[in-house]
Amino acid sequence: WQFSPQRISQMLSPKRLMSTYIAGLITDGHKGPLHPTLDDHSCLVDDAAVASALGEIDIHSPAPKPVDRESQSYEMLCVFLNDCVQAINSAYDRLANAHPSIGKFVLKPRQKRWYPQLYFHRNEEATVDGIDSAAPLKPDVVGLHEKDFNPKALPCCWGFLDATNPQVRIPVEVKKAWPELIWQAGTYARALRSATLERAFRLVFGYNQATCDFRVLIFHNGGLAVSLPCDLRSPSGRKDVVRMLWPVFLWQDAEDAGFPSFTDGDHLALDGSDNTDCIARRVAILSHSLTCRGRGTLVIKAQLCLPTKTATQSVSFIGLQPETCLNGGPRRTRASTQSKTQASKDRKGKFSLYLAVWLRKCAVDEPPKGSAPSSVPDSCVVRVSSPKTSGPGPLNETAMASACSGLFGLPITQTWFQACFKSGRPVSSALFEPTENGNDTSVHWSFSKDSKVNPDPDRRPMIICIMKEEGMSLERCAGAEDLCESILHALLGWLASYERGWLQRDPSIGNILRLCHDRVQSWGADTTLEEEGSEHLDKQLESFHLKSSTSVTLGTWDPKRASEVESAVIALGRPRGCKAILTDFDLSACMQDYFTAAHADARSLSGTVEFMSVRLRAALDASQPYLQSPLDDLWAFFYTTVWATLFHAQRPSMDLLPLSSQELAWRLHVRSRSADEREGAIRAIIKVQDFQRQFPPILRTMAPVLKDWHSALDQMDDVWTARQYQASTTGGVGLPDFNHLAYSGVLEFIGIITKHRDRLAGQGGD
DSSP: OEEOHHHHHHHHSOEEEOHHHHHHHHHHTOOSOOOOOGGGEEEGGGSHHHHHHHHTOOOOOOOOOOOSSGGGGHHHHHHHHHHHHHHHHHHHHHHHHHOSEETTEEOOOGGGSSOSOOEEEEOOSOOSOOSTTSOOOOOSEEEESOSSOOTTTSOOBSSOOOSSSOBOSEEEEEESSHHHHHHHHHHHHHHHHHHSTTOSEEEEEEEETTTTEEEEEEEETTEEEEEOOEETTSHHHHHHHHHHHGGGGGOOSTTTTTOOSSBOSSEEESSSSOOGGGEEEEEEEEEEOOOSSSOOOEEEEEEEOOOOHHHHHHOOBOOOOGGGTTSSSOOOOSSOSOOOOHHHHTTTTOBOOOOOGGGGGGSOOOOOOOOOOOSSTTEEEEEEEOOOOOSSSOOHHHHHHHHHTTSTTSOOEEEEEEOBOTTSOBOBGGGGSOOTTOOSOOBOOOOSTTOOOOSSOOOOBOEEEEESOOEEEGGGOSSHHHHHHHHHHHHHHHHHHHHTTEEOOOOOTTTEEEEEEEEOOOTTOSSOOOOTTOHHHHHHTGGGOOOOOOOOOSSOOOHHHHHHHHHHHHHHOOOSSEEEEEOOOTTOEEGGGOSSGGGGSGGGOOSOGGGSOHHHHHHHHHTOOOOOOHHHHHHHHHHHHHHHHHTOSOOTTOTTSOOOHHHHHHHHHHTOSOHHHHHHHHHHHTTOOTTOTTSOHHHHHHHHHHHHHHHHHHHHHHHHHHHHHHHTTTTOOOHHHHHHHHHHHHHHHHHHHHHTHHHHHHHTTO
């Protein structure tokens, strides 16, 4: 989305929610995620004194000229941006001296604000850290705290490596075409996120050397907010750039810079309140998705900080200050499990936890009580994500968790809350998107021929979910038998959630987890068996318990078919412990209103592309209407099992042997955006024979299992296609058809692993 420089300035400005918006929350009894837009805030830059100070700023840098090579613009940009910063600092000093307090805002002395100083330098070396396994990046110009910078002697970094490497605060990219510039700037945004995972936005500057246009780029989970081009050859264009830089140097604390208050980088609030008994310490980052847009899921393992009288008395809910995070936010490497600076050690347990009181009304209750065995008492898993929301109601995921939490094959969810800033403002991408009443001048920016216009802004809140159990990828299963048992347990959880009226719609390798410690729970029990280890966590989160609902009113439970599944499970051997769970329900759908035109629309299709059925994938690619069914989820379970088999991490007796060329090709093809390549690999994989010793044991063992499963799903696909054609003349398909698919699919898989039980037990990971 494109916005005027004035609008971008308001987006970046320190701000507070208007009292009328807060009053509306109380009267309306809002239960879902909150998406206050820019019009719901009062912005510091709109104050008369602040606007007057901005008007006094004058920049005398020479006007640039179009150039052929990018490097010819670097020095000019550094001079211009540093002149802007110097002029802004002088204006800020005068403003802070004359008006140290402006309404709800306090202007600190310059050395105590978020960015005491910023210098822009030409950068001639790649950063010393990269993004995941990618090569390190080399921004053209970098904004740093350091005045003196020699990239050859001491390259900069994205995250905190040590006290000597300067950290990139604002990268600048130069190109002569905006599409290429945007893609490159997106890589910088991902790198910035790798250093500050919980930040609400990432700031990058862009300059077009051919047109002398400057833009401010704000990457957030809902997409990209970009300023209209500012021509640096004109006084008005340079003034607009100053207008957009001005609010960055008005940032006083972590909230202004985009950091929510549920965490200070090392500690987390587990219940969305200022209850000091519900504070956990970050132990490890289990996974995170480095994306510029989308859910951007971050999963953290945390351990409850057991309260003591001394510790409780020493806790002070203060704001995250620049001096406690090295003047720019929590600095840590992606791989580090903790980040502790001397400043944070000196805080003696003080950290930032601010959440609005009214937010408690938006949190759903907690699940049925019960414990998950863990080697670390009172440990939990915290998931931070930004799901797409629509409408004023609660998230599907929270409603589904309320109905299904603690069931066999499903996670035990402790609580949910929407992340807030220190002042109580909810974190939402709506701040950087067009407002619903259309009072801004925004337009969709089609910066390339491939840009697709989405008519609606992508509203994404930041949601915190607390779960009791830690999981790992199915790729780390002990062997074929363990993998099939894990898939079965997750499949039984999927069926249980369907019986309660929910279709998950996104099984994948990231959403089906092998529990690190088997849950002590008999299949068929709604809750886990009590064990020692997390009584304190249960007690402290008692007021947030989800109310598990076992009532079935939507017609998705078929007692006769459910009895067939029970008999099949008993014949196979009733599980005495739960090995795996199906997670991530933000793409799930309630069956109550599922058979509507909206769910047949191409925009309502969901899932992870690599694990979509052939028909679902084709409909998505062609943007055609398609009714997503339980059969699509069953296919996703199949493709997940293929993936876990092919990428199996445990390769005993094969450690010294490289992957065969066929395995490498298959791995590439199952990840391909081409469904034909994936299906070609599947056809080859299921034909692997026992005598082909160049393949690992798990692949040879699983091949006939996958072959039978693929054949069964193919037959179900044919029957379902015929049923849909028949129903098209008699009023369409309905719940009985979906019920048949769900129960039949689970029974087919149970039958297949029963048939191959001896074979699976024989492999055992050897």
